[in-house]
Amino acid sequence: QVQLVEFGGGLVQAGDSLRLSCVASGFTFGNDWMAWFRQAPGKEREFVASITKSGGWTHYVDSVKGRFTISRDDAKNTVYLQMNSLKPEDTAVYYCAADLSFDRIRRGTPDYWGQGTQVTVSS
Numbered sequence: 001q002v003q004l005v006e007f008g009g010g011l012v013q014a015g016d017s018l019r020l021s022c023v024a025s026g027f028t029f030g031n032d033w034m035a036w037f038r039q040a041p042g043k044e045r046e047f048v049a050s051i052t053k054s055g056g057w058t059h060y061v062d063s064v065k066g067r068f069t070i071s072r073d074d075a076k077n078t079v080y081l082q083m084n085s086l087k088p089e090d091t092a093v094y095y096c097a098a099d100l101s102f103d104r105i106r107r108g109t110p111d112y113w114g115q116g117t118q119v120t121v122s123s
Helices: 102-106
Strands: 003-007 010-013 018-025 033-039 046-051 058-060 068-073 078-083 092-099 117-122
Touching: 003 092, 018 033, 018 092, 018 117, 033 068, 033 078, 033 102, 046 068, 046 078, 046 102, 058 068, 092 102
Parallel strands: 010 117
Antiparallel strands: 003 018, 018 078, 033 046, 033 092, 046 058, 068 078, 092 117
16 A cells, blocks of 8 residues: 655744655655645645656756755655745645656646645744
């Protein structure tokens, strides 16, 4: 059974940092693209960042470029999202996602989702 479990959310102040972790099980982690999405109150879920199977290529939404970094540790079946210089507009539930296909990641329809972790940034 595929499971993606996120950790690391919380309440922080603007300018602070947080690192989210997502631990995967039930599939061959090294074969999948991994990604982070987020959903703010009253808004649709949006793509945040993705990383290739090898970890050699990453992609970010423009609003987080230069502030967020996605990485993966295949030995630990874990993907991370380091978030620096957080802003109130980063407040959202953050979801981890996995798929064999980058196209499904790109379209926001990956096969596997975590349950989400809340990130709240106060001004």
